Each structure stands twice: as structure tokens, then as C-alpha cells.
Amino acid sequence: MNTLIKKMGLVVLIFLLVFTAACTNKPEETTVGNETKDVKKIVEITIKGLKDGKQTISLEKIKSFKPITKEMESISSSGEIKKKKVKGTSLEDILKLYEVSQKNFSGIRFIAGDSYSIVVPKEILDKREILLAYEVNDKPLDEKALPLMSAIPDERSMYWVKNLVEIELLEEEQSSINRIEFIETAVSDLQQEDYTYYENVDKAVKTRELLKGLNEDSDKNGVYLKAVDGLEKEEAIDVFKSGYIKITGKDIPLFLSPDLPKGMHVKNILYFRCGDTAYFSLKQSLEAFEKKLVEDNEGVPLKSFFKEVGLVNGDKYLCTAQDGYEVEISADDIEKGLIYPRAKGGYALMFEGMSKNTKIKGIHKIEVVK
Amino acid sequence: MGLVNRNKGKSIISGSKVILIIIGAAFLIIGALIGRMSIPSSEEVSTYIPELKIVGDVNELVSIHDFKSTKEENSFIALQELVDTAKPVTKNYDVLLVGEDGLFAQIESKNIDDCKIRFSHENGWQAVTQKHPINSKIKRIKEIVVVSKENTWDYGFNVISSKENILNITPGQFYLKELVLYPYFDGKSTKTEDGRKYNVELYKHKKLLPIKSIVKSNQERLLMMGKNGVYEIIDNKGYLEVMNNRINYINPEKRKQIHEIQGIMTEIPSDTIMNTYYDALHYIENDERVLILFLDGFGYHQYEYALSKGYIPFMGGLDNPKMAASVYKPVTNAGFAAMITGQPPNINGVYDRKYKDLKTESIFGKMQKMGKEAVLVEGDIKILNTEIQPILNIDKNKNGTRDDEIFESALKAIKNEPDLALVHFHSIDDMGHEKGDFAKETMETLKTIDGYVKELCNKWDGKIMIVSDHGIHSTAEGGTHGVFRYEDLIVPYFVFEGADK
Numbered sequence: 001m002n003t004l005i006k007k008m009g010l011v012v013l014i015f016l017l018v019f020t021a022a023c024t025n026k027p028e029e030t031t032v033g034n035e036t037k038d039v040k041k042i043v044e045i046t047i048k049g050l051k052d053g054k055q056t057i058s059l060e061k062i063k064s065f066k067p068i069t070k071e072m073e074s075i076s077s078s079g080e081i082k083k084k085k086v087k088g089t090s091l092e093d094i095l096k097l098y099e100v101s102q103k104n105f106s107g108i109r110f111i112a113g114d115s116y117s118i119v120v121p122k123e124i125l126d127k128r129e130i131l132l133a134y135e136v137n138d139k140p141l142d143e144k145a146l147p148l149m150s151a152i153p154d155e156r157s158m159y160w161v162k163n164l165v166e167i168e169l170l171e172e173e174q175s176s177i178n179r180i181e182f183i184e185t186a187v188s189d190l191q192q193e194d195y196t197y198y199e200n201v202d203k204a205v206k207t208r209e210l211l212k213g214l215n216e217d218s219d220k221n222g223v224y225l226k227a228v229d230g231l232e233k234e235e236a237i238d239v240f241k242s243g244y245i246k247i248t249g250k251d252i253p254l255f256l257s258p259d260l261p262k263g264m265h266v267k268n269i270l271y272f273r274c275g276d277t278a279y280f281s282l283k284q285s286l287e288a289f290e291k292k293l294v295e296d297n298e299g300v301p302l303k304s305f306f307k308e309v310g311l312v313n314g315d316k317y318l319c320t321a322q323d324g325y326e327v328e329i330s331a332d333d334i335e336k337g338l339i340y341p342r343a344k345g346g347y348a349l350m351f352e353g354m355s356k357n358t359k360i361k362g363i364h365k366i367e368v369v370k
Numbered sequence: 371m372g373l374v375n376r377n378k379g380k381s382i383i384s385g386s387k388v389i390l391i392i393i394g395a396a397f398l399i400i401g402a403l404i405g406r407m408s409i410p411s412s413e414e415v416s417t418y419i420p421e422l423k424i425v426g427d428v429n430e431l432v433s434i435h436d437f438k439s440t441k442e443e444n445s446f447i448a449l450q451e452l453v454d455t456a457k458p459v460t461k462n463y464d465v466l467l468v469g470e471d472g473l474f475a476q477i478e479s480k481n482i483d484d485c486k487i488r489f490s491h492e493n494g495w496q497a498v499t500q501k502h503p504i505n506s507k508i509k510r511i512k513e514i515v516v517v518s519k520e521n522t523w524d525y526g527f528n529v530i531s532s533k534e535n536i537l538n539i540t541p542g543q544f545y546l547k548e549l550v551l552y553p554y555f556d557g558k559s560t561k562t563e564d565g566r567k568y569n570v571e572l573y574k575h576k577k578l579l580p581i582k583s584i585v586k587s588n589q590e591r592l593l594m595m596g597k598n599g600v601y602e603i604i605d606n607k608g609y610l611e612v613m614n615n616r617i618n619y620i621n622p623e624k625r626k627q628i629h630e631i632q633g634i635m636t637e638i639p640s641d642t643i644m645n646t647y648y649d650a651l652h653y654i655e656n657d658e659r660v661l662i663l664f665l666d667g668f669g670y671h672q673y674e675y676a677l678s679k680g681y682i683p684f685m686g687g688l689d690n691p692k693m694a695a696s697v698y699k700p701v702t703n704a705g706f707a708a709m710i711t712g713q714p715p716n717i718n719g720v721y722d723r724k725y726k727d728l729k730t731e732s733i734f735g736k737m738q739k740m741g742k743e744a745v746l747v748e749g750d751i752k753i754l755n756t757e758i759q760p761i762l763n764i765d766k767n768k769n770g771t772r773d774d775e776i777f778e779s780a781l782k783a784i785k786n787e788p789d790l791a792l793v794h795f796h797s798i799d800d801m802g803h804e805k806g807d808f809a810k811e812t813m814e815t816l817k818t819i820d821g822y823v824k825e826l827c828n829k830w831d832g833k834i835m836i837v838s839d840h841g842i843h844s845t846a847e848g849g850t851h852g853v854f855r856y857e858d859l860i861v862p863y864f865v866f867e868g869a870d871k
Contacts, residue, residue, distance in 0.1 A: 073629070081613075081629065156556055156572075198653075222624075236603075236624070238590060238605045259640055261641075261642040262645045263712050264603070
């Protein structure tokens with residue numbers, strides 16, 4: 001009898017095994033991140049690769065950012081385009097908490113709860129706004145996609161990682177900015193042309209002339225512009241080079257061109273970045289940055305410029321005046337620097353507590369000493 | 371006893387066998403049922419039918435999997451029936467039967483009734499013809515491309531300048547162009563195993579048409595507009611790619627893709643109707659009053675014609691207007707929204723006639739924030755939902771136009787000296803639709819409007835702008851607009867000082 005029960009048990013076990021195998025032989029999910037690990041319990045996302053090591057951020061915190069809703073298109077492996085309405089938080093907004101940008105990294109790996117991972121390459125990080133989505137087509141993510149899904153417009157669906165639990169920032173690059181130039185000083189040596197701006201005839205310089213000293217690699221990327229009111233804009237290098245920087249009259253510095261729609265003009269530029277150089281307007285910097293009074297001179301601390309563009313590459317920096325006078329400073333001296341408008345016109349750079357010969361009248365540029 | 375016991379034992383054994391059989395049978399039945407639900411049957415696996423799409427110059431994309439034949443012809447599908455399902459854009463077309471290996475046969479639509487499609491495991495989707503040469507029997511067909519033999523400017527992708535329509539290509543005709551094979555970088559994935567990195571870079575070969583090959587002009591800067599309202603200055607280094615029945619723009623270096631583009635303009639005019647917003651704002655910020663006269667459906671080519679024929683004595687006496695580019699789709703709602711927001715449709719959210727709500731702030735909203743007064747004098751309906759309510763005007767005297775009422779209403783409104791007044795005249799567009807862009811009736815209407823414009827300008831102290839939302843082109847029935855062609859997209863743009871000093 002026992003033998004019989006054992007036999008029956010064995011048969012049942014075999015059937016169950018066959019059965020289980022048959023039942024699990026379902027078609028594979030077509031989306032990434034196909035199995036989920038206790039998704040309901042995941043209440044935070046891990047971010048690796050930060051200077052301070054691994055950090056976690058709660059879903060609550062992620063969802064507290066201003067939500068962005070976008071119609072996005074993802075491209076399947078067959079080239080089919082799928083339109084989705086995605087609501088979520090910008091990855092850049094989250095990274096700002098840690099004072100980094102997606103553009104600073106050679107890649108960002110999105111890791112799902114089932115260990116699926118994909119590296120989003122720099123080419124995409126430089127061009128696309130990435131959302132960490134919690135709603136798709138006006139509905140919360142389905143259970144398998146929880147807690148978040150990465151969404152990158154106009155890219156392959158393999159980058160849309162469901163069940164996202166970890167973000168790894170890869171190989172943070174050193175800031176690509178190696179030099180800061182000051183627009184007001186830089187344009188004084190360039191040929192200035194009359195530019196009719198509505199009822200006024202102002203002076204303008206060709207952007208092509210202003211960028212002349214840059215190396216050829218600068219042409220590979222676009223130009224990033226930031227205005228004092230916070231407007232940020234990327235412009236194609238060819239378009240930028242076809243225009244002018246207006247340097248007198250209203251709204252200066254003003255990027256414009258008679259051939260461009262006025263919607264493409266950028267008024268009151270704080271700075272623009274091209275290749276390894278950032279061009280700051282000192283006039284607008286005095287509006288945008290917190291000012292400091294040092295030895296009766298009210299100006300902008302030098303560190304504000306460095307911080308704005310992430311100029312951190314050097315141990316030493318060379319500061320050059322319009323007349324060619326040069327002063328070399330160490331990275332530690334940046335804290336002491338102040339740029340201020342001179343009563344006689346133009347701008348000067350001084351270093352608090354340092355000898356007078358370190359003062360640079362008509363400051364033109366600051367570059368990394370290599 | 372022993373026998374009894376044996377029998378009893380046998381009965382137990384036979385009973386247990388029955389139970390086993392029942393359990394086994396139950397498992398088999400349930401297993402078969404579940405297997406049926408979750409696993410494709412062997413027959414289903416063996417009869418996998420590959421995708422076959424009807425693409426090119428068709429209004430609807432049709433997949434063979436969606437196709438339901440109305441005729442029973444064993445395993446054959448009439449090519450004509452298949453193509454008809456996709457609704458070809460024109461009556462006069464050819465059909466390309468494109469094989470997986472790239473070999474394709476071109477069949478004229480007049481002989482398409484000789485052609486059928488059938489599926490076999492050996493040859494996949496295959497063309498079957500009776501009267502055509504044998505090499506029409508393409509095997510392993512992956513797509514059927516409808517190629518229009520007509521070019522109307524109304525469909526496909528256009529290359530234009532601000533003065534002429536230069537080239538029209540339909541998605542179907544794209545297949546017959548000389549294309550380049552481009553290794554397009556798709557992405558990179560990395561996996562680390564045992565401390566070692568394994569990288570994979572993915573590329574896809576794309577067949578692309580260099581823009582330089584179709585834009586003969588040496589100009590490096592071009593204006594591109596798309597169905598989704600994009601308005602973008604591009605260089606001539608990009609490519610076009612056809613995808614099913616639409617044409618996309620690709621710039622692999624800049625990793626830029628814009629879907630469903632309508633056309634490219636060379637010799638871009640220096641202005642756009644979007645400048646209306648920026649110019650008006652500039653003057654208002656400088657404490658000047660601004661009058662915007664919005665002449666619906668007034669193309670630059672009509673201005674030149676009317677000027678040469680003496681129909682617009684007032685506007686003809688002003689300094690020459692600038693040419694201004696409208697936006698795609700050149701229809702009233704989209705053009706009007708672009709004018710008052712300074713943004714193209716993909717940003718302001720008004721793509722065509724169906725849209726009324728603005729996603730961005732208009733000049734009227736700006737005025738409100740500045741604490742300045744603005745009026746909008748309209749016809750009998752509200753075109754857009756703006757921050758202010760328009761003054762509506764119906765055709766009270768039943769003379770077939772609202773413009774005389776709009777004119778009277780505008781005269782009254784400007785007496786209150788608002789900081790901004792926008793007056794929208796409609797009848798040039800109405801008559802253009804009815805009779806055509808250069809028709810005598812359209813020109814006579816323009817002459818009447820020229821008179822209204824003169825009177826309003828004479829009574830306005832401040833800056834005046836005359837602008838239009840779009841132009842119009844003639845058709846057999848009269849006129850229409852909404853197409854990427856210079857007549858619809860280029861309008862006159864006047865900015866001058868009012869007379870009432």
C-alpha cells in the first residue's frame with residue numbers, strides 16, 4: 001500500500017513538474033525589465049557613481065519635483081514608432097540635487113529589478129531629456145513596471161527600462177570647460193559693425209569672429225546659451241556662427257541675426273558655451289550672481305563663474321588682461337578672486353589679501369595651465 | 371482467505387490503477403488546455419506568416435495580418451484588392467513588389483489585375499502572374515510599395531523657395547531615388563562579468579537620401595517644417611528617410627530626427643509671421659501703441675499681383691513689405707496662433723483648424739501682465755481661446771461679408787486708444803477660396819480691404835503692422851491653402867508708423 005502511495009506520489013510529482021514547465025513556457029515579454037522583485041516594497045531608488053558614493057532617493061522625493069508630461073515616441077527594434085504620453089520627473093532635476101548633470105557622464109546605466117541593465121551613451125545624454133516616468137498614457141505604471149520607468153524620446157525602446165531600481169552614473173568626465181572669456185573685453189578688439197535694431201543703430205560683432213580662436217573640435221557640438229532670466233538654449237554651431245552679438249543698446253549682450261526668426265534671438269546673455277570655452281557677460285553676471293564687497297570694490301566672486309560652468313580642471317590658472325598682462329594663480333586662490341567694474345570703465349580682477357601685482361585691469365580670460 | 375485476500379489485493383490494485391488513470395487523464399486534459407492557452411501549437415509555429423505591409427503613397431498602412439479578403443480564391447489574394455485596402459493617394463500609380471533580398475518588380479496599376487499574392491513555406495509571400503514576364507514573380511516579398519505617378523504639390527515632401535515650388539517627392543517615389551546606405555548608431559549596452567566589460571554597439575543600416583542631392587541651391591541654411599508643427603532652421607548636411615508612408619528628417623551626427631516633415635524651404639525670407647509677437651512687444655515695452663491689421667489669406671504673390679494691377683493704392687504706397695514665412699499648417703488657427711505667441715505650432719499647441727487652445731502665453735496675456743489695454747476685433751466666431759474676449763461681429767446688413775462690420779467695429783474700438791488693437795479681416799480669404807488667388811473678385815475684395823486699412827491707419831497714433839496668417843493657391847474649384855508651397859506660406863509683412871500724429 002505504501003509502495004502504491006509512493007508510486008502515485010511519484011506520478012503526481014512527474015505530472016506536476018511537466019505541468020509547471022508547460023505553464024512557464026509563455027512568450028517572452030517584449031519590453032525590458034520583464035520580472036519584478038517585490039515592486040510594491042520599493043520606496044527608493046539608488047544612485048551610484050556620485051562623488052559622495054552611493055545615494056538613495058525616495059520615490060516620494062522624486063515625485064515631489066514638478067512633473068513633466070510629454071508626448072514621446074519610442075522606436076522598436078523593427079523601427080516601428082510608438083507614441084506614448086509620459087508623465088514623470090526629469091532625470092536632470094534629480095541629478096541637480098547632487099550638483100551634477102547627465103551631460104557630465106560618459107554613460108548612465110539604468111538597472112531594473114530583474115538585473116536587466118542598459119547604458120545610455122553620451123551621445124544620447126547630450127541630446128535628450130530623460131524622464132523617470134510614473135504614469136504612461138494617463139495611467140499609473142502597471143505592476144511590472146513599478147516603481148519607475150526611464151523614458152527617452154525618439155530612442156530605441158531598449159532604453160525605456162521598466163521596474164527601474166538603480167541608476168549608475170559612469171565615469172564622470174572632468175569638466176570640458178578649460179577657459180573662461182569675458183565678452184565685454186573680448187569684443188573690444190574685434191571689428192564692430194552697425195546693426196539696426198528697431199529704431200536704433202547699435203554695434204554688433206560677428207559671432208564667427210568672436211569664436212575664431214577656438215580649436216576645430218568646437219565645431220562638432222552646438223552652442224549652449226544661458227540668459228540672465230534663466231532661459232537656456234542650444235543652438236546649432238552653423239546657425240550661431242551666422243549671427244551677431246549686439247554689444248550696445250538694449251538687451252545686451254544679444255545674440256541675433258537678420259536672417260533668423262526673432263524667437264531664436266537670445267537677449268541679456270549671461271554666458272554661452274562653445275567647445276571648451278565659456279564666454280561670460282560681466283554686465284549680466286553682476287545681475288545674476290550674488291555680489292560681494294572687497295576693499296570698496298563691489299563685484300562678483302570669481303568662484304561664481306567657476307561654479308556656474310564647472311571649471312575644475314586645473315591646479316593652476318592663467319589670468320590674462322586685454323593688454324596681455326598675465327597672472328598665474330593656484331586653484332586655492334580662486335576663493336579670493338573678485339571681478340568688479342572699474343570707475344574708469346572696463347572690469348578688473350583682484351585677489352583679496354594678495355599682492356597688488358596680482359590685480360588685473362581689463363580682465364579678458366582665465367584658462368587652465370596644462 | 372488467501373484467495374479472498376488476493377482478490378481484495380487485486381481489487382485494491384485495480385482500483386488504484388483506475389485512480390491513477392483518472393489523475394493522469396485529468397492532468398493531460400488540464401495540461402492540454404493550459405498548453406493550448408499558453409504555447410503556440412506546433413501547427414501555429416510551423417505556419418508562421420511573415421509581415422507584409424502596403425506602404426508608399428497610401429492613405430492607410432495595411433498589414434497582411436489585418437487584411438480580410440472579401441473574395442474566396444483559395445490561398446491567393448488579388449493584388450488590386452490588397453492595394454485598394456490601403457487607399458492609394460492617386461489613381462495613377464505603379465506598384466513595387468519588394469523582396470527580402472532587395473530585388474523588386476515594378477507593375478503598372480493598369481495591369482495589376484493580372485497579379486496575385488500567395489503564401490508558401492518555401493517562398494514566403496510570392497507574386498503570381500499569368501501574363502507578365504516571369505521575373506515579375508518576386509519571392510519572399512517583404513513590402514508592397516505604391517508609387518504615385520502624379521505630382522500635385524498637395525501630397526508628399528516639397529522643396530520650395532520663397533518664390534517658387536521646386537520639387538515634389540512622394541514617399542513611394544522615394545523608393546526609386548538614389549539612396550545612400552548609412553550605418554546609424556542605435557545604442558550601446560555594457561555588461562560587466564568577472565570584472566571584465568563586454569560592450570556592444572548597435573547600428574542599423576538606413577537607406578537615406580542626402581538633402582544636398584535634392585536641394586540644388588548652395589545655401590547651407592534651410593527652413594524645415596513638419597506635420598507636427600516644427601519650424602526649424604537646419605543645415606544641408608542632413609538626410610531624408612522614408613518610413614512606411616511618411617518622410618522623416620535625420621541628422622545622424624547631431625542625433626536629430628524629425629518625423630513627418632512636409633518640406634524644406636531655400637532662400638528663407640528674413641521674417642516670419644511669428645515676429646509679429648516680438649515686434650509688437652518691443653514697441654509696447656517702449657510705450658508705443660500698436661495696431662495689427664490681420665488680413666486673412668493674403669499671400670505675398672497676391673500682394674505683388676495686386677500692386678502691379680493697381681488694386682491696393684494705399685498698401686502699394688507704403689515701403690515694400692518684407693516677405694514673411696508662415697508656419698505649417700498654413701491655415702488660420704495655426705497662423706494666427708503663431709502670430710500672437712511668437713512660437714511655432716509644436717510649441718504653442720495650435721496645429722490646424724481643430725485647435726483653439728494656446729499652450730503658451732499670447733501677446734494679449736503679456737499686455738494684461740503689463741497692465742495695458744488690448745482689443746481683438748473679430749468676425750462672427752472666436753478663432754482661438756486667448757487671454758481676452760474678442761469683439762465679435764456678424765454680417766448685420768447681409769451683404770455676404772462681415773468685414774464692413776469688422777471695420778466699423780474697429781473704428782469704434784480704436785477711438786478708446788487701446789495700447790494694442792488687433793483687427794482680423796476675413797473676406798480676402800473667403801473670396802480666394804471661392805474664386806482663386808488672382809481672380810478679379812478676390813482682387814476687388816482686396817481693394818475694399820485696402821480702403822479699410824487706409825482709414826484705420828489714418829486714425830492710429832503709433833506703430834502699425836499688416837500681416838497675414840497664410841496665402842492661397844488656385845485650384846480647379848477656386849482656391850485653397852494648407853499646403854507646403856510658397857503661395858500658401860509666404861505673406862507680406864508691413865511695419866510702419868501710423869498717420870495720426
